[in-house]
Amino acid sequence: MAMSFEWPWQYRFPPFFTLQPNVDTRQKQLAAWCSLVLSFCRLHKQSSMTVMEAQESPLFNNVKLQRKLPVESIQIVLEELRKKGNLEWLDKNKSSFLIMWRRPEEWGKLIYQWGSRLSERSFCGYLKSCGLVVRRVSRSGQNNSVFTLYELTSGEDTEGEEFHGLDEATLLRALQALQQEHKAEIITLGDGRGVKFF
Amino acid sequence: MHRRGVGAGAIAKKKLAEAKYKERGTVLAEDQLNQMSKQLDMFKTNLEEFASKHKQEIRKNPEFRVQFQDMCATIGVDPLASGKGFWSEMLGVGDFYYELGVQIIEVCLALRHRNGGLIMLEELHQQVLKGRGKFAQDVSQDDLIRAIKKLKALGTGFGIIPVGGTYLIQSVPAELNMDHTVVLQLAEEHLLKEGLAWLDLQAAGEAHYWLPALFTDLYSQEITAEEAREALP
Numbered sequence: 001m002a003m004s005f006e007w008p009w010q011y012r013f014p015p016f017f018t019l020q021p022n023v024d025t026r027q028k029q030l031a032a033w034c035s036l037v038l039s040f041c042r043l044h045k046q047s048s049m050t051v052m053e054a055q056e057s058p059l060f061n062n063v064k065l066q067r068k069l070p071v072e073s074i075q076i077v078l079e080e081l082r083k084k085g086n087l088e089w090l091d092k093n094k095s096s097f098l099i100m101w102r103r104p105e106e107w108g109k110l111i112y113q114w115g116s117r118l119s120e121r122s123f124c125g126y127l128k129s130c131g132l133v134v135r136r137v138s139r140s141g142q143n144n145s146v147f148t149l150y151e152l153t154s155g156e157d158t159e160g161e162e163f164h165g166l167d168e169a170t171l172l173r174a175l176q177a178l179q180q181e182h183k184a185e186i187i188t189l190g191d192g193r194g195v196k197f198f
Numbered sequence: 199m200h201r202r203g204v205g206a207g208a209i210a211k212k213k214l215a216e217a218k219y220k221e222r223g224t225v226l227a228e229d230q231l232n233q234m235s236k237q238l239d240m241f242k243t244n245l246e247e248f249a250s251k252h253k254q255e256i257r258k259n260p261e262f263r264v265q266f267q268d269m270c271a272t273i274g275v276d277p278l279a280s281g282k283g284f285w286s287e288m289l290g291v292g293d294f295y296y297e298l299g300v301q302i303i304e305v306c307l308a309l310r311h312r313n314g315g316l317i318m319l320e321e322l323h324q325q326v327l328k329g330r331g332k333f334a335q336d337v338s339q340d341d342l343i344r345a346i347k348k349l350k351a352l353g354t355g356f357g358i359i360p361v362g363g364t365y366l367i368q369s370v371p372a373e374l375n376m377d378h379t380v381v382l383q384l385a386e387e388h389l390l391k392e393g394l395a396w397l398d399l400q401a402a403g404e405a406h407y408w409l410p411a412l413f414t415d416l417y418s419q420e421i422t423a424e425e426a427r428e429a430l431p
Binding site: 020022067068 | 363390391399
């Protein structure tokens with residue numbers, strides 16, 4: 001359990017747990033809920049949840065305040081998150097979902113940037129160690145570096161990166177997003193999978 | 199043709215049967231009443247024993263006091279009933295609320311020129327605590343509400359108006375009551391439409407309206423839901 005999660009002021013505001021009839025107020029309310037769900041899941045490193053879990057979680061159920069967001073309203077919040085690209089249903093019945101505090105495209109971008117930096121650095125580093133002078137010509141140079149999924153999330157080289165420790169489901173979606181942009185290709189490596197950056 | 203059930207004879211028979219059932223019914227009800235009465239007496243005795251054992255606790259502890267009051271209410275005992283008797287003599291609970299009532303009146307009178315006889319329960323609570331000093335017994339918002347209800351029953355012109363999730367205490371004469379309450383309730387609906395108030399459907403009783411502006415001003419980070427809930431009787 002993560003330490004000292006800071007609840008926003010709305011969490012102690014009883015009407016926050018009633019879907020507001022006024023349209024403008026409701027917009028603000030839903031935005032606040034989306035933000036709260038994402039920061040809560042981020043801090044508690046929760047990447048997936050069932051709707052039943054959600055109902056009883058302190059996230060939607062403030063026991064001290066004696067208020068809980070009713071399940072119909074929870075569904076509305078989840079739908080908002082889905083529209084924004086932060087949520088994906090894991091089954092047809094919409095009973096469990098993947099929650100990504102960063103959208104897959106955003107993760108993809110971060111991972112790709114890291115990938116480019118690393119290979120460039122190590123290639124240039126090698127050349128320099130050979131006594132050659134290196135002058136960078138273009139940013140989008142040859143990449144073609146290959147990493148296993150494990151290396152990306154748990155390797156030494158990614159320690160300190162934001163995506164270190166990322167759950168596999170979200171990582172895959174991030175790489176799929178890169179694949180769509182023709183910046184990467186997901187490949188099989190032995191028993192597991194990996195990615196090749198272009 | 200001979201039709202059954204019609205004719206003077208049949209009617210007389212029916213009446214006799216009815217009378218017999220009625221008598222039996224009365225006998226049954228009496229039995230039940232006697233039984234219930236005995237049980238109630240026993241319960242009352244137990245409650246009295248409990249009260250004398252925990253007299254100190256009842257005087258000192260506001261939460262305990264609330265629970266005790268609820269227990270009494272379920273068997274129709276009002277420990278605040280004025281006059282002599284076990285409750286007022288044994289517990290002095292009546293004295294406690296009587297004194298509190300006097301303090302409430304004092305505070306309201308003192309501030310009436312400023313607030314026109316309307317004061318939020320929270321502010322009243324603060325003022326009463328100030329007036330009681332450090333060594334007095336702790337008083338909760340629930341205690342205030344009970345004392346004010348007693349005052350209302352005595353016809354002193356006090357009113358309790360639900361507003362913004364808490365209560366507004368009115369200490370002006372009864373004739374001016376109605377308009378104010380209606381206006382305040384209309385104002386709540388208007389504020390909701392303007393997007394200035396939020397609706398809360400999970401409060402006990404009717405729908406509550408909350409003003410975020412007031413919420414962040416009046417309530418510091420320290421105030422918990424406990425204290426907010428104490429405002430509800």
